[in-house]
Amino acid sequence: MPRELKANPNVVEMEYAVRGPIPQRAAELRREGRRIIPCNIGNPQALGQAPLTFPRQVMALLEQPDRLGLERRRAEAGAEGAYPLDAVDRAAEMLARLETGLGAYTESAGPAFVREAVAAFIDRRDRGGEDFVPADPDSIFITDGASEAVKRVLEILIAGPEDGVMIPIPQYPLYSAVIRRCGGRQVGYYPDEDRGWTLEREELDRAWEEAVAAGTRLKAIVVINPGNPTGAVLPESSVREVIDFAEEHDLVVIADEVYQDNTYGRPFVSFARVLGRRPVPLCSLHSVSKGFFGECGRRGGYLEVRNPPALAGTRTTFGELLIKQASVSLCSNTAGQAMVELMVRPPAPGDPSHERFAAERDHVLGELAAKAGRLKEAFAEMEGVSCPGEIGAMYLFPRLGVLPEGTGDFEYCLRLLEETGLCTVNGAGFGQAPGTHHLRIAFLPPSELLEEVLPHWVEMHRSYLAAGHKVRG
Ligand SMILES: Cc1ncc(COP(=O)(O)O)c(C=O)c1O
Structure with missing residues (x-):
């Protein structure tokens, strides 16, 4: 036996x-x-849902770089069915910057040019907020989807069985699952269903007080904005309230913003924009799986860290731990990395592919x-x-x-x-x-x-x- x-x-x-x-x-x-x-x-x-044409054209050329010359000649000649010139140019540029193509490991945090493109995207999105702070490519980590980023952050933060993470209820069960796997405590706070799932400060206080009374050491608060499963889109005032709350209680904010393009006409206000120069630690997530790309199977996403928390009992920084975690898997998948670059740098007005x-x-x-x-x-x-x-x-x-x-x-x-x-x-x-x-x-x-x-x-x-x-x- x-x-x-x-x-x-x-x-x-x-x-x-x-x-x-x-x-x-x-x-x-x-x-x-x-x-x-x-x-x-x-x-x-x-x-x-059909994949978008431009990113798939670039991906096809990245996968088959020996067709670049031929496709460029076809594009320049206006041949029937040819890829547009900007797709060919983008693939050539990415291959040049990748240096080693899609088949090789990359830097653990993701290639520098992809992280730079993410930083430029965040800056375009958030410029104009009070106390604008530009994103730093060295604080951006390209991951195999947002799920991987969540796992990494919670794995670092949950150091013992009393450590707790505040999550909205209802929540996307990735959070409860990862907290469980890391051996921590899930502390639920309840947005108000009768008022369209709004977030109330009293409810955050209630959840915090109950958790602390139960001996929980709270480390972080997760906010999913726009919400899954509720679909609620937070107004700027709620984002600010969460940041105030986190500052008062010394919590890391984990802002899951994978649905930032799914607001259907309402404005999306990022946590990074509202944070400005305030010293609250913030981990923001985005993904190629949602929005209008819907490229779930590509497993591409990024994590941006601002004001990384100081860690007790070690000289290692939060960022170094994230790199160490990434390097254990060597790197995230390269097709997902490329898709992230294409998500954050879509064709610009005037480019041949823009209209389509x-x-x-x-x-x-x-x-x-x-x-x-x-x-x-x-x-x-x-x-x-x-x-x-x-x-x-x-x-x-x-x-x-x-x-x-x-x-x-x-x-x-x-x-x-x-x-x-x-x-x-x-x-x-x-x-x-x-x-x-x-x-x-x-x-x-x-x-x-x-x-x-x-x-x-x-x-x-x-x-x-x-x-x-x-x-x-
Ligand atoms: C709120 C939320 N966060 C993260 C994820 C995971 O996204 P990814 O496919 O990038 O891992 C999902 C997937 O549905 C989600 O709904």
Whole structure:
């Protein structure tokens, strides 16, 4: 009999609902031949969103540099189907600056020219804020998606079982999972659902006081802006309030800003912009997975650190630890690095690719907003379902205000899956106020598919509620 090994309990206990039991049941149904619509995760290209043309043209040339000369001649001759000259130029420039091509390891933090492009992007975005401080390329780390950046930061900050991290509830379960894996404590704060998921200072104070009374040593506060799963977009006043709170309590702010392009007409205000010269440690994240790129599979993202926290008991700096962590994996994947560069340096007005790029961007964002609106209309037809607040990120998080006695949002989502093929995640997977029920749906399926499936959902909702004694949640 082989010896039984004790596994790391932190890994055993870690949960990740967006790939949890409902998506697992969806996978079984798919194997049985059922059509499944995967709205459990913000994975736009899995639901038919087309990749943007310009970044893919550059990527194709980066992958096959021996075609550069030929493609340049074709572009210059205006040959049919030729890549535009700016795509060829960009690929040539990136290859020259990469020096060793996509197939070689790079610097652990990512190539300098990509980090410089990220810094220039941040500066363009935030210039004009009071006390503007330019971004420093040496404080930028290119990562395999934002997820990797979150893991690295929390791994450094959580030094013992009493160390806690404040996270919004509901939250994106990456945070609860990583805190668990690192053996720390999750401390939830609850944005106010009835006021469109606004963030109140009293609630931050309540969460802090309760945690401290329980012996928790708070290290950081996570803010997801725009929110996942709520879609809430924070006004500048809330961003400032979080920075005030962090300064008072000596916390690191982790600003997850991967949905910064998904605000659908409302302004996005970054934490870095509001921070200005204030000394609060800030780790901001961005990704190629969301926005209008939707390049989730490329695994590209960046982490920007401002005012790195001083570390007790070591001469090593926070930045050096981040580099050490990156160097254990040698470097992030080079295609993801290239995609980050293309995200932060899109074609400029006047460039041959600009018009097409802007049209594709506007189409993707316009479609997303329209689909969210269509879902909200369907919710209005469902008894007890409410979905307050503006549209943001890629998700709606409707509250299921009435359910048959003895059932919860898990059973509801399972029935929705079985009857319509829509794979969603129940609210408990993100955390929710006790006694409430929700689900999260990514508003990504093609419009025709939504039109086809929404009447079935409305009908399923009616029959689900009719099947039992209704109770309010
Ligand atoms: C709030 C939030 N942060 C981070 C991530 C992870 O992004 P990435 O694909 O860059 O790892 C996601 C993915 O859905 C997300 O919703």
